[in-house]
Amino acid sequence: DSGVTQTPKHLITATGQRVTLRCSPRSGDLSVYWYQQSLDQGLQFLIHYYNGEERAKGNILERFSAQQFPDLHSELNLSSLELGDSALYFCASGTRGPGDTQYFGPGTRLTVL
């Protein structure tokens, strides 16, 4: 158990819908990273927040957005969902931001039908 929690564990929805994934980092960690993992793409970095501020963006679609709240939990919002958005979404946390080892949560499996 990494200490990072993610909810929900599974999510099934339809195309065109919007969902919110939630992540709580390890106690004391200020950084939250979001990743998408699909069978054909591997682990793809989406976005990084540090102490409430966006620090880096990766291959994140405009339909996706995220935020980190004052209590340091983070939410990833996915809208206008498409079949290709079906994937495992992982959140990871770390202590200092740049140069951190990342500890991953259990992930949310999103299925878009």
Added chain:
Amino acid sequence: GQNIDQPTEMTATEGAIVQINCTYQTSGFNGLFWYQQHAGEAPTFLSYNVLDGLEEKGRFSSFLSRSKGYSYLLLKELQMKDSASYLCAVRRSGGSYIPTFGRGTSLIVHP
């Protein structure tokens, strides 16, 4: 950008030793990570190398040669539970500090 290459799949026998290689090309280097990921589960941190040489941690060791752009993960006394995907991730210096992950090596340990 970065290119990270790992074998797609490897098989080994329980009790044996296996070496999983990772080669990378990057403009600037600031650390290499190895993660273990069982199917459908979260990646779990195994090791971090930033200087050349071997880091040993129980049955697992990781080696880095920065001049060759090369790392390997060595697993000794293989157990069935070591069947998993092993991800190599490289972090660049300057610019983005977010590690880029390779596609992973699926290791199958058989009796």
